[in-house]
Amino acid sequence: MVSYKVSVYTGDAAHFSTFHDFCITLVGTDGESEPTKLSTWIPSFKLNPFTHEVKCTKPLGELLAIILQKEYHWVYPNGSWFVAKVVVESPMGHIFQFPIYKWITDCKDHYFQEGSAKFFSQEKENITKLCWTKDVEEQQALYSWDQPKDGLPYNIKAESCSSLPVDVRFSYTKEIEMMYTKEKALDELKVAEWLEHKKKWTNIEDIKYLYSYHRTEISDYVCQNWKKDSFFGYQFLNGVNPMMIQRCETLPENFQVTDEMVFKDGNQSLTDEMKKGNIFLSDYKMLDGVKANIIDGKQQYMVAPLVLLHQTDDKLMPIAIQLKQIPAEDNPVFLPTDSEWDWLLAKMFVKNADFNMHELSSHLLRTHLLAEVFAVALLRQIPMMHPLYKLLIPHTRYTLMINCLARKLLLSDDGIFTKIASSGGEGMFTILRKALSSMTYRSLCLPDDICDRGLEDVPNFFYRDDGLKLWDIIHSFVKGTLQYYYKDNEMVQEDQALQQWIGDIYSYGFLKEKNTGIPMRFDTVDELVKFVTMVIFTCSAQHSAVNAGQYDFIGWMPNSPATLQCPPPSKKGEATEETLLDTLPSLDxxxxxxxxxxxxxxxxxxxxxxxxxxxxxxxxNVPLNNIKVFKEQLDELSLQIKARNEELELPYTYLDPKVVENSVSV
Known part of the structure; x- marks a missing residue:
């Protein structure tokens, strides 16, 4: 008889599970053990392993797989058991690791392969081929595609958040916090008592009083500077939505701005300034024709503005705003030289347009919905022993659950967005369809996007500066890891699981639109490395850039109103402070x-x-060392960003690796 030492790790407090008996079978190149019953007679709530012995009549050779079966428990018949990993030490002292990190919810046999990453073409033994096929079959039974509305990306099929597979649901810790947050958000902000007031604002001081209950350093800066043109321009680069601005080389035909309007001293011209690269445009044409919301029986308003900006003295200053796309007598071009209230009202309509574009296109579509597509495709097509699964699964954490909650609490017919946003209801789906149909692969890859928008040398563009450094660090990590497994392009081309993964993304995420530039398949290692870099960047850095600063820049409502209650001005010289207050969203x-x-x-x-x-x-060792280097490079970048921010009047923190989450989880 020989004895194998089996250590079972069952997770931490986030993976608390009931106690169980279970059977384990060890399978090696020279045979397999008898199913051996083992016990965890205290709750699985510890980091140290439970250690057991499995006796065999002879050595099993190189261990290839284990088979686990959770036994039926009469006290907890539906209890789930989380298995982090199993480590087996052979009689000869060899160590075999089985990383699992799954909940076992039934009493069936579950097959887990030895932990070295590999491809199906490398599987030589029947048991390892069986592990592969069973993994894919089980995952495809758990995860299915569903399309909520025509023209939108597919999502996970689930009747409710509680029906999601347990592996992708929140931990107990996260679930308790989210329940608390959902119920207590208004109380935490100390504004619950204001919720029933549906009155309009009568003065700015009342808005400040409401805002004063919950402030951040950055939101205070926003409150103090929201009227300034320099801060208005700054937000196109480093605010919550740095995705709209581009260098302007030719003025759009529908934007009737003249030199006399913007350069009254006659010393400059638009043509010359465009040649110098000093003119920039933010065009919200995607909002043109979108049906505005009706809230509490009252019509809301939203425009599709064009904004012209001029770079001067390292600042980006707005020089002209046209609120609607089609030039007309009742669609004047507003200028900084207009009356204070005309100009401020025009900027406020721009900020409302930006709010809706940010929340629906830059935030929801380009991070949340894409991250869900990447995650479902991964879970359906890539088995857990595949290197791509090991690389990407941390970047899917909580994404399916948070998106399921978003569909229920934010985007449904009675969701928050429908209740507060000028694009809520039918309009938000129109915007999402337009945004998806115009989205390109290059726009998702930060270096390409910055180049295509002509923003390579704009000063004080911290989203670009920090983002490009993060992109390069992620790219280096991905390249070093994937090149270790894919020795040549042929291995990429022959990896059926990989090709099915990108095929799912192309079909269910981008709806087979060839003009997006999304690959339908991978032919080279470089193509794969770039795409995986984009996936990780989207799920981590890009989401942080457009999500983490939301309260900072939107908490002071006049800087970014979710909706507007009066139509846009059609003439100059008529706006007053009262006009602006009437236009702002109501108190509730x-x-x-x-x-x-x-x-x-x-x-x-x-x-x-x-x-x-x-x-x-x-x-x-190679991927483990890559992770170590990855962490070191991120730590160094964090120090650089902190040092830079100490010199800034307004720090840019959202791409500091210390605050960038691995995944879209909130």
Missing amino acids: ITVQSMAAVWLLSKQSSDSEFLGNYPEQRFIE
Whole structure:
């Protein structure tokens, strides 16, 4: 007889599970053990392993797989059991690792392969081929595609959040915090008592009084500077939506701006300034024709503005705003030289347009919905022993659950967005369809996007500066890891699971639109490395850039109103402070929008930040060393960003790796 030492790790407080008996079978190249009953007679709530012995009549050779079966428990018949990993020491002292990190919810046999990452073409033994096929079959039974509305990306099919597979649901810690947050958001902000007031604002001081209940350093800066043109321009670069601005080389035909309008001294011209690269445009044409919302029986308003900006003295200053796309007598071009209230009202309509574009296109579509597509495709097509699964699964954490909650609480017919936003209801789906149909692969890859928008040398563009450094660090990590497994392009081309994964993304995420530039398949290692870099960047850095600062920039409502209650001005010289206050959203909508953006930008206590992988899925030295170097490079970047921010009047923190979560989890 020989004895194998079996150590079973069952997770931490986030993976608390009931206690169980279970059977384990060891399978090696020279045979397999008898199913051996083992016990965990105390709750599985510890980091140290339970250690057991499995006796065999002879050595089993190289261990290839284990088979686990949770036994039926009469006290907890439906109890789930979380298995982090199993480590087996052979009689000869050899160590075999089986990273699992799954909940076992039934009493069937579950097959887990030895932890070295591999491809199906490398499987030589029947048991390892069986592990592969069973994994894919089980995952495809659990995860199915569903399309909520025509023209939108597919999502996970689930009747409710509670019907999601347990592996993708929140931990107990996260679930308790989210329940608390959902119920207590208004109380935490100390604004619940204001919720029933549907009155319009009568003065700015009342808005300040409401805002004073919950402030951040940055939101205070916003409150103090929201009227300034320099801060208005700054937000196109480093605010919550840095995705709209581009260098302007030719003025759009429908934007009737003249030199006399913007350069009254006659010393400059638009043509010359465009040649110098000093003119920039933010065009919200995607909002043109979108049906505005009706809230509490009252028509809301939203425009599709064009904004012209001029770079001068390292600042980006707005020089002209046209609120609607089609030039007309009742669609004047507003200028900084107009009356204070005309110009401020025009800027406010721009900020409302930006709010709706940000929340629906830059935030929801380009991070949340895409991250869900990447996650479902991964879970359906890539088995857990595949290197791509090991690399990407940390970047899917909580995404399916948070999106399921968003569909229920934010985007449904009675959801928050429908209640507070000028594009809520039918309009939000129109915008999402337009945004998806115009989205390109290059726009998702930060270096390409910055180049295509002509923003390579704009000063004080911290989103670009920090983002490009993060992109390069992620790219280096992905390249080093994937090149270790894919030795040549042929291995990429022959990896059927990989090709099915990108095929799912192309079909269900981008609806087979060839003009997006999304690959239908991978032919080279470089193509794969770039795409995977984009996936990780989207799920981590890009989401942080457009999510983490929401309360900072939107908490002071006049800087970014969710909706507007009066039509846009059609003439100059008529706006007053009263006009502006009448146009702003009512008190109750302001309260709800503050609570919503506070909730959306609130981190949970069990957040996992970029570079931290508490689940050790890789066991080989090369990828483990790559992770170590990845962390070191991220730490160095964090120090650089902190040092830079100490010199800034307004720090840019959202791409500091210390605050960038691994995944779209909030």
